[in-house]
Amino acid sequence: MTKILVAHDGSKLADKALKKAVEIAAKFDSSLTILSVVPELYLTELSDIDRQRIMNILTEESKAAMERIRISLSGKPFESKTIIRQGPPAEKILETAQKMKVDLIVTGSHGRHGAKKFLLGSVSSKIVDYATCPVLVIK
Ligand SMILES: Nc1ncnc2c1ncn2[C@@H]1O[C@H](COP(=O)(O)OP(=O)(O)O)[C@@H](O)[C@H]1O
Numbered sequence: 001m002t003k004i005l006v007a008h009d010g011s012k013l014a015d016k017a018l019k020k021a022v023e024i025a026a027k028f029d030s031s032l033t034i035l036s037v038v039p040e041l042y043l044t045e046l047s048d049i050d051r052q053r054i055m056n057i058l059t060e061e062s063k064a065a066m067e068r069i070r071i072s073l074s075g076k077p078f079e080s081k082t083i084i085r086q087g088p089p090a091e092k093i094l095e096t097a098q099k100m101k102v103d104l105i106v107t108g109s110h111g112r113h114g115a116k117k118f119l120l121g122s123v124s125s126k127i128v129d130y131a132t133c134p135v136l137v138i139k
């Protein structure tokens, strides 16, 4: 059985990536892990209290997105789980992929920040550059 890691940032393209990963998992009896990384904020102009507030909101958003996905995948004929990590997104995705020894990482080409003038978003481009396994980028 192959292991697939889906990087999900709550964006529409991440949903599209998940949909493709679900198709693949159903065909090849793969297990799916959906990972949401809550980014850390480095904005120095923020007070610690504001930083904490924003982190709490982002964490709640991630939890809600993963819960929605968990429910949508329950009853599917393959194994799946959702996980949340905190830190720099690309690094955490790559680290998780290595630790879990996944066979494939699936991401969207763009995410929530949507600067579409670039071919790939910064997270997906780092994953393509540094992953040690195959990467499927959905656009
Ligand atoms: N914080 C995150 N947690 C999990 N996956 C992420 C995260 N940020 C981005 N991704 C993945 O990378 C894809 C591309 O996003 P990104 O490179 O951040 O583009 P953009 O610059 O448009 O936000 C997303 O569709 C998602 O699959």
Ligand SMILES: [Mg+2]
Residues within 6 Å of the ligand: 009, 111, 112, 113, 114, 121, 123
């Ligand atoms: Mg982004």
